[in-house]
Amino acid sequence: MKTLLILQELMDLIESRRDQPSEHSYTVTLLAGGIDRIGEKVSEEAAELVSAAAMLDGSEPRREEVIYEAADLIYHLFVLLGFSRVRLHEVSAELQSRFGTSGLEEKASRKQQP
Numbered sequence: 001m002k003t004l005l006i007l008q009e010l011m012d013l014i015e016s017r018r019d020q021p022s023e024h025s026y027t028v029t030l031l032a033g034g035i036d037r038i039g040e041k042v043s044e045e046a047a048e049l050v051s052a053a054a055m056l057d058g059s060e061p062r063r064e065e066v067i068y069e070a071a072d073l074i075y076h077l078f079v080l081l082g083f084s085r086v087r088l089h090e091v092s093a094e095l096q097s098r099f100g101t102s103g104l105e106e107k108a109s110r111k112q113q114p
Contacts, residue, residue, distance in 0.1 A: 007088065010075065014082040030079050038080045045073040 017027040030038050049069040055062055081091065 007074075007078075011078050011082065011088040014078050018082050027079060030076075031083055035080075035083060038076065038083055041076045042073070042080055045069065045076045049073050 014027055017025050018031050021028040021031075030041060049066065049072075052062065052065040052069045055065075078088075081088065
């Protein structure tokens with residue numbers, strides 16, 4: 001339960017920074033850069049996570065790097081969601097609607113839609 005709580009707390013903080021900007025906030029700086037800046041950071045963090053995971057050899061330092069990069073990616077993804085005014089519960093509902101459906105079936109159904 002603590003895992004879900006910290007994710008919601010992070011999203012709440014990002015939305016708060018969006019709605020009541022503070023001049024000493026990295027989040028506010030990202031939001032001010034718009035989707036181009038936020039998208040650049042999401043892409044950068046995703047690449048760093050993949051790179052760290054590709055080097056994963058079972059050793060603790062590599063594992064810690066994957067955890068660190070995953071946290072960075074989640075944070076930047078949440079900033080993108082906050083910028084787009086997409087609430088975490090909306091993403092959760094979408095994931096829940098897919099639960100129990102084969103990923104292959106779900107992808108095939110998207111191709112059939114106009």
